[in-house]
Amino acid sequence: MAEAIISIAGSILANLITQALEKDGELGGVKDQLRLLEDAISTLRVVLEHAEEQYYQSPQIKDWVVQLKDAFYEAQDVLEEFNIRAMRRELRGHNEMMKAVRTFFSCSKQLAFKKKMIDKVRVVRVRIEAFKANNIPTLKEHPKKELGNSEETHSFIRKEDIKGREDDKERVMKFLQDSNMEENVSILPIVGIGGLGKTALAKYVYGDSKFDLKMWVCVSTDFDVKKIVKKMLACANEKEPTEDTMELLQRKLRKKIDKEKYLLVLDNVWSIEKAKWLSLKTLLEGGPRGSKILITTRESLVAEITGTTQPHLLKGLSESASLDLLMQMAGQKIEEIQDSDIIAIGEEIVRKCSGVPLVVRTVGSLLFKKSKPEWLYFKDHELPKVSQRNDSIISVLRLSYGHLPSHLKQCFAFCSLFPKDYEMDKQKLVNLWVAEGFIQSDESQHLEDIGHGYFMDLLWKNFFQDYKKDPSNEGTCNMHDLMHDLACSVAGNECWAAGDGTKSIHERTRHISYGSTFNLMGGLPISHSKASALRTFLSTTRYWEEIKQRELEANLQKLIKSFKRLRILGLHGTKVEKVPRSIHKLKHLTYLDLSNNNTLKRLPNSITRLQSLQTLNLHCCYALEELPSDIRKLVSLRNLYIDGCHKLSYLPRGIGELSSLQRLTHFILPKDRAHAKNYCKLGELKGLNNIRGQLSIENLGYITNA
Structure with missing residues (x-):
């Protein structure tokens, strides 16, 4: 995923360094180091435009890009840590007694933090400058390659x-x-x-x-x-x-x-x-x-x-037409085949070819003049690898991929985490892209609007298909099987999906998804050292099998301890009954999905220490009784999904201070006025000026000034 590095560089330059420089006056003098880091990344970013074009042709360039991407990820982590610490200081300064602030941010602590950050920024800067000094000359000299077909078409066909x-x-x-x-x-x-x-x-x-x-x-x-x-x-x-x-x-x-x-x-x-x-x-x-x-x-x-x-x-071929074409390419005629087993094997094969003539032709040519045992072996062992292995198929698909700008390539490759035939929710996908930092910010537009544009671009270019709008005007889509194969191919080791046939997780894997039969950490083939680099742990299940609560909680504790750099934690439908208080240690977390956990009654207040959290999805947590009282501290929160939380009787005071909120599905006023000190009032809505989509205001009949 060479294109990922260009997006990472853009994110560092456009967001993280800018934010860090703005905080510099509050958290101490790392400005010089930040400026030098900015200069190094800016220089390399120009070179990377050419590196992306040559990534798949040159092993030397591929290795150089992969190592540089590791360095960029490290820089991203360091800068995020700096900005998170700054946000926490601002939050404490505004909401706690000044005495407590002076105690916590004593001169000695400020100096210690300043020294720590200067050292960390210097280390990543030196590492990145080493790539700048040892740049590969051909990257700058290589001419821009045309992405179109190498062979001109003509009008003749039999x-x-x-x-x-x-x-x-x-x-x-x-x-x-x-x-x-x-x-x-x-x-x-x-x-x-x-x-x-x-x-x-x-x-x-x-x-x-x-x-x-x-x-x-x-x-x-x-x-x-x-x-x-x-x-x-x-x-x-x-x-x-x-x-x-x-x-x-x-x-x-x-x-x-x-x-x-x-x-x-x-x-x-x-x-x-x-x-x-x-x-x-x-x-x-x-x-x-x-x-x-x-x-x-x-x-x-x-x-x-x-x-x-x-x-x-144009749609795919019918199964009968596909079978006819397959037999033709394999040097056989259906009407002359006397062994019904061959026909049955052929029917199974064409079902997996998705009706795409190029795939059918390619598979048929591989079966040319083969015996029945060879057909059977091919069906069971070789067919799943064809679209990833065969140059003619992947090169045709890569033409479309090659025309995408870098930011769309990264968003598309990320979709390899979802299983084939998975119905992807547009808004969820956009929220995930935002949480990962894939969206190129624009001051004139909300990130969600830009992300919607990304989605529509991929839809218009046929990377997504079967788009269906729902009543809330959000919509779902899926990917053609071949497009899914392409996503897996270009994602490479960057993404890993449980059940994809891969036995172990590569040391450079950063995004993981798992399904209903996967036992969280218990079934994860990954070492502690590799786990520290992971950024995504995402549930793609619709339904979850029963699992012992004690085992689940132990796995969650282990997960939090191991995945220290997680941005996305998806625990949809995992039967979570209790979220560990240690959740606050995932300080980089931007996306937390606890939806469809119908035994979850409450969240630990420690969750409010996640100052980077953008999306909190509690959809259909039927047993949820309350939200954390300090929810106002989630200053980065953009999406709060609480629809289907039938036992949630009110929202806590301070919800109106979450000025970044884009989506709030329900605004719940209390029926019982005895909780007056703890619940939000209707007037808090006036602070939520960025709310969009549908909002249900509940229990208005119990408010005198409604």
Whole structure:
């Protein structure tokens, strides 16, 4: 995950160092060290743009990036510790007696902390400067590589090579033959993930369609209007003007297409700047009525910009078509196969190919002229590895991935923690990205709004699919199996999901997820030294099996002791009955999910010492009776989910001081006025100016000034 290091560098520069410099006057002179660290990271960040491009091609560069990422993570930890300590001091200074403040922050303690922080910042600075001094020269000299296909497409295809696309062909041919369109020139985008057969479908209809003029242009990544016009003229058997100017080219093109009803295929179109598209479209609109343009693309946004009609969303092949294609590639014909076992094995294989022709073809070629035992062995042992192992599949998928900016690459790779077919909640995903520091901050926008933009970008680019909005306008989605394989591939050792077949956890693994059959720390193949680097421990279960409370509490204690740098702790549905008071030792924690623990009655007040905590999810903790009385100390809290907490009878006083709150599902006023000293009052809502989404205010009937 080379791109992660660029995001980490950006986070350090944009957030952590800036915050630390602002606190410097309060916590002592580390300003010089911070400035030197800032300079070192800024210099390396420029070099890393090239390192990302070469990461998968050069083992030397890969090793250099991996080691530098370790150093950046260490710097991130040190700076966060500095800022957390500063927040705690501010909180104490505002809310405790000055005598206590003077006692706690005596001169000797301030000096000791100052020396400790200067030493820590110096150590990480020296380590990072060593990378700067020993930089790899080829990183700066390597030219920027084009991410498009290395091979230009053409319009020819044998009809016998097309399987299962008759319905798709009929839909597209209906569009091509429709003469009642409002526009002179109508445009149909064909959209789908890599390897699904968009180009093959375009070839299929291109060969059978009747037009005065047909032109096939492979666009790829470089949407250059001049180059496209030249290719169109070449297809129209027109010689280029002797003077290669756009003026002469456009005259010749318009002279040609204004007279003849034409079909233009723009194959393999990636992202388009709208201005460039309009520049080309203006030249194409003069064609006779009935002229058509087909565009094949992986990105829904391209379809949104270019299409004059609803795009044709290409789906996977049916199982029968996939089986037919598999047997063809394996050198067999279904009607000639007499062994029914081979057919049954083939059916099992194609079910795991997700209907993607590229995968079916690749698998079929690997089974060419193989015996039944070899087919059986392949199904049981080799098939799960094909999409990760085979160059043709992964290279096609990596094309889409390579076009993403670094921050989206990191967000996408993080999704490898979720199992295949997992329904991902958009808001939860955004909260996790924010908690991990993946969101590039912008003073003009809330982090959640930026994160929503990230999500929609990945959806538009077909990394996510099956997006469904729920009544609260949040929404869920999932990932195609191949996209999940891609996420696992690019995440590498950075992420580890229990049950993915990996026996041990790599020393550089930082994100872990686990399911319902996983025994927390009891089943975690990781040493204490490796555990200290972990940042994510996330539950992806929907339902949890019964587990002994004593064993669970012991595992939680061990987890807290071992995972000192955790940012995300997901204990969804784990039957937690009691949260250890030692939870406050996870000082970096930004995300705590205790949802669906229906025996949890209360939280320890020590949890309010988690000054970095942004999300606290207590959804459907049915037995929860109260929240910590000092909840106002959670100054970074952005999301508090307490829907489904039926026994929670009031919110504690001070909730209105949590000015960073973005989401508060319920504002619960007490029915019993005997708790007047401890509960929040309705007036505290006036301090929550950033609340969004749905908010339920309960028990208004018991308030006299409602």
